[in-house]
Amino acid sequence: MARPVSRWMDEDLKDFRDLARTFAEKEIKPNVEKYIANKQVDRDLWNKAGALGLLCASISEEYGGGGGTFAHEAVLIEEQAYVGDSSWGASLHSGIVAHYIQAYGREEQKQIWLPKLASGEAVGAIAMTEPGTGSDLQNVKTKAIKDGNEYVINGSKTFITNGAQADVVVVVAKTNPEEAAAGISLIIVPTDTPGFSRGRVLDKIGMKGQDTSELFFEDVRVPVENLLGTDEGQGFIQLMEQLPQERLIVAVSNVAAMEALLDLTLEYTESRNAFGKPIGKFQNTKFKLAEIATEARVARAFLDECIELHVKKQLDIPTAAMVKLWCSERSQKIADMCLQLHGGYGYMNEYPVARAWADLRISQIYAGTSEIMKEIISRFLKSGDVIPR
Helix, strand or coil, rough: CCCCCCCCCCCHHHHHHHHHHHHHHHHHHHHHHHHHHHCCCCCCHHHHHHHCCCCCCCCCCHHCCCCHHHHHHHHHHHHHHHHCCCCHHHHHHHHHHHHHHHHHHHHHHHHHHHHHHHHHHCCEEEECCCCEEEECCCHHCCEEECCEEEEEEEEEEECCCCCCCEEEEEEEEEEECCHHHHHEEEEECCCCCCCCCEEEEECCCCCCCCEEEEEEEEEEEHHHHHECCCCCCCHHCCCCCCCCHHHHHHHHHHHHHHHHHHHHHHHHHHHHHEEEEEEEHHHHHHHHHHHHHHHHHHHHHHHHHHHHHHHHCCCCCCHHHHHHHHHHHHHHHHHHHHHCCCCCHHHCCCEEEEHHHHHHHHHHHCCCCCHHHHHHHHHCCCCCCCCCC
């Protein structure tokens, strides 16, 4: 049964999908195993994607981007998921890092960095999480203290996507250590700055081809002009404004993974025989597949609604939390069901279902844990607002 075309798709997006699908099939899919072995994608993958206009598709054309909307980013995220890749950090590079710079950067910062991010000349990362600070961003320990016309940055970050390959990092730091949220600022740090160093690429249970790294800042000096925003102390507000898009990005990858896993499992159960017939003919298998298909369809409907809202700039904080919570939890459930239907083969790493099962587990943690999503949603609940009237 074919999935209906999302209402947010149009002819331009269909053409973009064709381009993204061809790129994913040709450049990514044959190299998935190599990325996992190397713990990172090939550096020239970024340049190839940039040359085709796949990077920063939702960034303004005046800064080298594609001039599109979040829907363009969603298409690329989906096509990457459909070929079974979790290594390439393009969604963070284009959908998160570039948007912090476009939204809050000075004109000079935009002119310097956005064309490089769009072309693949530079790879972007954002450094939020610290060894002792996860979701509690108000209490980051990294400091950026003004010294004349420079900030001196000291601290460490961990679990940083694109960390090993990044050329520029947006750093979450305290410009006023005496304050909590009001003391946070975002600062652009080129990775060739003296005092900046990288730790190891972290050994994770999933997303093994993603160069998730530790970053260290020891008396790193950058010009005060590298501050994002007009004044210090705007960082926490900036983070809160951009996190709904980050959470929507996670949901997009989750739903695409559900759909890909359903296709893989249908193919497997149709071809695998047991007791003289395909296992897809057994009632238990049919019922499980029906449940998986329904879960994926419901998640897709909610996701499509949220993409439409976001393109119209109407996606609010609790709804973004809801779609991230729902899709991350359901994708893990579906991955587990699909693995079970693959039997022993589902436990083998060379099978995409096994990698997806491990890859998807992080979705309930990064961009805000499921528990944080529930806390956010609960803050907006009010009797009388739930039932449409």
